[in-house]
Amino acid sequence: MNIFNILKEVEKVDPEVFDRLDPRREVFKHFGGFGKKLVAAAIPLAFGSMLNKAYGQNTTSIRDVLEFALKLENLEYYFYKRAADTNIFPSAAGKTAFGVIRDHEEDHVNFLRQAITGLGGAAPTTYTDANFDWTAKGLLGNATFTDYGTMLAVAQAFEDTGVRAYKGAAPALISNDTVLQAALQIHSVEARHAAHLRRMRRDMANGVANLKPWITMKDRGGLPPEFQGIYDGEDNISQGGVTITGTFGGITIDANAASEAFDEPLTVAQVNTIVTPFIA
Template identity: 50%
Template sequence: MNLQNIISEIEKVDPEVYDKLDTRRNTMKKFADISKKVALASIPLAFGSMFKKAYGQTSTEVNDVLNFALTLEYLEAEFYTNIVGSPGYLTAPAPAQGALTKIKNDENAHVAFLKSVLGAAAVTKPDFDFTGGGGSGTGPLAGYLAIYAVQLAMAQVFEDTGVRAYKGQAPALLGKRVELTAALKIHSVEARHASHIRQMRRGLDAAIPASQKPLKPWITLNYSGVDYPPANTAINMSYAGEEIVSQAGVNIVGIGGNAYIDDKAASESFDEPLTTNEVLAIVAPFFA
């Protein structure tokens, strides 16, 4: 089997092989140059080195991304586990209780899945403080277990943050088809959770700024849709950057002469990622 056939076979398994190595033309040219400079017996070693460089350097990075996702899933899973059956939860109507229980089960399934993928490399579950007190247990959300409206507001912020966090990590998984596909599947479920929680909050009509009613199932500009004074500053961090109205250098407002596409509609049409550091700053108060 010649070189072209070998790479063609690899391309069947990994269509992005040329992106990892270089362009198709440059890959062939570089290997031809190598072939002129080394002995015939050394070509397999050079060939192996080329692929090792392309494929062998990302395992740690991928594990870091998956462990970052796992840590966020630990947080969400424990949050829902804590509120299901709590005094606040018991004041909710039966359909809402069922939805929160379903989301709890989803989050625990995400944890189990990511742990199975990571194996021995999986990080252990940290301790959490859902009062937002950084371990003090006396943070601004100290009464969350007793107040259903606060539970829903917290759930919304966690879910919205999770969606943006997954989006921010996706580029690090490019070229890792299995891991990227799995992450995107979790990402889409998190988005459904966020939308459903928002609709539950709309029906409850509590802890929503008057200017942002009725609450939409999606994010508008950088509006949080939450009005809980003890924690508003921290909550708003999860929505910073969502007010962007340009994509790939194109201003979406009024695009194509459509005057109805205002800044709100433009921002609603696209979701924005959060960086690792931005996410860590948002969730830091919830770690004990």
């Protein structure tokens, strides 16, 4: 194993890797001082420790991410709790679906509270229905829970945001395997919610024609312009530095298909901009 060559390869991907560590000279000095008698097995351990210093997240960072996720999950839980109690569903199946999603969101809330408690320190933030503004600062008026189409649109907006928010948060949780695994599991459930709700919007009376279960480019899927921030950036056609449009083995992949194949992450700042109207 040539540790110096590995460092050079890491530097190609992350030119600031040495800024995250000791000065370059000190890094190489540490490795140079191992001596000939150092067993080879120790080198990967030392290298892993060094990368953990460069990229590992501390408990405070993880707590911040979990607290933010807790706020979003409470937003969704209290939304579905109210929605499931309404009588505006045109079918029992729709009401049942909202009840199931409500229960999922409650489970997510409970998990996040337990995860935050497990980190120690102050108790996790407690939310109630009163913490949220279901009119979205007047944008939706009283339609959120009185108009079925509006209620479904808000549900889609929340779920599409959640999928991208969890993807954006994943790198900050990389140092805690248990929390990261659970967050990615929640991410997959949010994606299934989003797909189901999009189908419900398509199939309702006077529904959104041709609405797909996934996002195409940065199309809002029939939502008002005020929700565009949820979808901006989803028209990305490059992944890992590779453009994924073109013809491969006789199969042509256009921009629509390329954008549908991946969800793009949202930053905390972007998510905050999206959900702020719903925070009381």
